[in-house]
Amino acid sequence: xxxxxxxxxxxxxxxxxxxxxxxxxxxxxxxxxxxxxxxxxxxxxxxxxxxxxxxxxxxxxxxxxxxxxxxxxxxxxxxxxxxxxxxxxxxxxxxxxxxxxxxxxxxxxxxxxxxxxxxxxxxxxxxxxxxxxxxxxxxxxxxxxxxxxxxxxxxxxxxxxxxxxxxxxxxxxxxxxxxxxxxxxxxxxxxxxxxxxxxxxxxxxxxxxxxxxxxxxxxxxxxxxxxxxxxxxxxxxxxxxxxxxxxxxxxxxxxxxxxxxxxxxxxxxxxxxxxxxxxxxxxxxxxxxxxxxxxxxxxxxxxxxxxxxxxxxxxxxxxxxxxxxxxxxxxxxxxxxxxxxxxxxxxxxxxxxxxxxxxxxxxxxxxxxxxxx
Amino acid sequence: xxxxxxxxxxxxxxxxxxxxxxxxxxxxxxxxxxxxxxxxxxxxxxxxxxxxxxxxxxxxxxxxxxxxxxxxxxxxxxxxxxxxxxxxxxxxxxxxxxxxxxxxxxxxxxxxxxxxxxxxxxxxxxxxxxxxxxxxxxxxxxxxxxxxxxxxxxxxxxxxxxxxxxxxxxxxx
Numbered sequence: 037x038x039x040x041x042x043x044x045x046x047x048x049x050x051x052x053x054x055x056x057x058x059x060x061x062x063x064x065x066x067x068x069x070x071x072x073x074x075x076x077x078x079x080x081x082x083x084x085x086x087x088x089x090x091x092x093x094x095x096x097x098x099x100x101x102x103x104x105x106x107x108x109x110x111x112x113x114x115x116x117x118x119x120x121x122x123x124x125x126x127x128x129x130x131x132x133x134x135x136x137x138x139x140x141x142x143x144x145x146x147x148x149x150x151x152x153x154x155x156x157x158x159x160x161x162x163x164x165x166x167x168x169x170x171x172x173x174x175x176x177x178x179x180x181x182x183x184x185x186x187x188x189x190x191x192x193x194x195x196x197x198x199x200x201x202x203x204x205x206x207x208x209x210x211x212x213x214x215x216x217x218x219x220x221x222x223x224x225x226x227x228x229x230x231x232x233x234x235x236x237x238x239x240x241x242x243x244x245x246x247x248x249x250x251x252x253x254x255x256x257x258x259x260x261x262x263x264x265x266x267x268x269x270x271x272x273x274x275x276x277x278x279x280x281x282x283x284x285x286x287x288x289x290x291x292x293x294x295x296x297x298x299x300x301x302x303x304x305x306x307x308x309x310x311x312x313x314x315x316x317x318x319x320x321x322x323x324x325x326x327x328x329x330x331x332x333x334x335x336x337x338x339x340x341x342x343x344x345x346x347x348x349x350x351x352x353x354x355x356x357x358x359x360x361x362x363x364x365x366x367x368x369x370x371x372x373x374x375x376x377x378x379x380x381x382x383x384x385x386x387x388x389x390x391x392x393x394x395x396x397x398x399x400x401x402x403x404x405x406x407x408x409x
Numbered sequence: 410x411x412x413x414x415x416x417x418x419x420x421x422x423x424x425x426x427x428x429x430x431x432x433x434x435x436x437x438x439x440x441x442x443x444x445x446x447x448x449x450x451x452x453x454x455x456x457x458x459x460x461x462x463x464x465x466x467x468x469x470x471x472x473x474x475x476x477x478x479x480x481x482x483x484x485x486x487x488x489x490x491x492x493x494x495x496x497x498x499x500x501x502x503x504x505x506x507x508x509x510x511x512x513x514x515x516x517x518x519x520x521x522x523x524x525x526x527x528x529x530x531x532x533x534x535x536x537x538x539x540x541x542x543x544x545x546x547x548x549x550x551x552x553x554x555x556x557x558x559x560x561x562x563x564x565x566x567x568x569x570x571x572x573x574x575x576x577x578x579x580x581x582x
Contacts, residue, residue, distance in 0.1 A: 144466045151468030214471055218428045219435065266426030302423055323547045348548035351518050384518040
């Protein structure tokens, strides 16, 4: 018999306390909801009730790229921002007296916000323009919007604000892209470092704002993976920044959990040494390469692990296979301290509803804490 | 190209990672710009012709680009169609260049089924027996590759150099 609400259950794990049951909190967003034919207009809160999961609603109240943080970006002085939609394309531009940098996105029926087709920065001249943009960028708190959403969620779960990405991840994910980031780091190391340092300073301003939101946890969507970064790059461009941000969060009594949905096995030593409180969206093979129980051995008992179910498997397996998959996972994660059962990134478009119910059923049947299967 | 074989092996064994492969590939491409006219002049043949791309509605290109680099490093002539490539583009290009291999990439569970559609289209166009189809991407598995009748599956870009060797053998036989 459950004696905690979803909010209490999730909060207990985040604060190192014992939950009544293991939380089941898949990463559900509109990518999945748009494929749920009978519930296309459903909110994520409604989905959590119907699919019986403990809601961690992400990116509350928003996800402002390229910082990836839950606050508003404000251009000041002579820098202007515009976003123009032309059929299935979106053009986002920063216009400055030094020139314009432009990002082009292509939308699809399933991905409304679009994929980046052209990044803001393509060469060193663009980098210099973007540096000017950064020098004239400020941030506005959205604390009231966060509080409103968190209240709306109520006992169904918790709202989680997004924290800004490390500077290198802003380059990789939004500003420059993988290939050109690697080449520009080689060709223009000093100017690239100057901009990385400037983004870091801006990030600290973001943290000051976001850590003032009434939340037990913040998550930066680092998407860390050795399919993009080498362990050396992680050590040189991520570790120290992540540790510094984790310390800022600690000072405000807030948990700092990094979203790392890729292949992590070759980074395990650095992650074990890192100051983050936990890792979100830990993904097993084939999309990822780390099972939570293997990670637990390396990371120790203290770090919170969120994840364990590969999204592609959740979509493709039969109901019985999903049940076996989750049972096996729970057995190996016993007794289940500091663990939130989740998907190893967004629940895919088209995931069968019965598969999500199957996970909830196994959690309800065998998930009483501490796990003893 | 011999250097890229070493890179491919190190990549497969996690001795170097994607950024290292990118740097090596750029060095190779810079060298190839100089060498290409001389290779053509001396009649050196490529290992085969490859059409590669990310399937329709999929705009992810990192894995596909790495596979293209590995194949170029193995001596293949690579025609990269980019991302979000419609089925008919794969068929058209494969016909046009008389391709030996069609390489299909997908990162999304929503787009991976396009791979089966492309294989059917190659069949309909009457060229399926002339091309080997190689598939890969995060949600793709060996079982899925078999299910859609693909000829080769690469678990990740690190396996691409080995796959390329298998394809070379198949082309030679």
